[in-house]
Amino acid sequence: DAGVIQSPRHEVTEMGQEVTLRCKPISGHNSLFWYRQTMMRGLELLIYFNNNVPIDDSGMPEDRFSAKMPNASFSTLKIQPSEPRDSAVYFCASSDRGQFGGYTFGSGTRLTVV
């Protein structure tokens, strides 16, 4: 298994532009989580899905952030418009509701908004 796959690995964009981050969870995993990590705030849970349905989006910082999971093998996190304070590493993770092995995280997307 290739694990959780995130793309792109690095993204540099100008303030005001739309940014889309992508995640492919492990096949068979039915829970998916988006996290953001900064030096100041650590790892923050933004939103999570069970069986493609958003369960808790209370961590999404503003309306500029949106996430979708159109099917079990793909999720996106979109920022529109982006701002410099959105610069962070964004992680996606997945887990299997039937197992107790913890989450599997992707390698992250490092976003820089200039």
Added chain:
Amino acid sequence: DAKTTQPTSMDCAEGRAANLPCNHSTISGNEYVYWYRQIHSQGPQYIIHGLKNNETNEMASLIITEDRKSSTLILPHATLRDTAVYYCIPQETSYDKVIFGPGTSLSVIP
């Protein structure tokens, strides 16, 4: 959600056992204790979890006190590759939302 207390940082000599403590005095009866670690520039990695009994796998051992108010993660023979931030997290299920605290920054010294 149960809160945890971990040392901010710890050092360990290479080849020695690293013992990382965690206090989780408000853990509920159906919450497991999960441990993750994050090596610099990588995503967090699941290590081990337990409910009441001590657990061991190829990465580490987990010792949970009888009252379940604290636990210790043991890396039996620490290597330089074990330098990372270690997070102790009470969690009901594998798909429960996981809230990361600041964790313990472990430095393994040659």
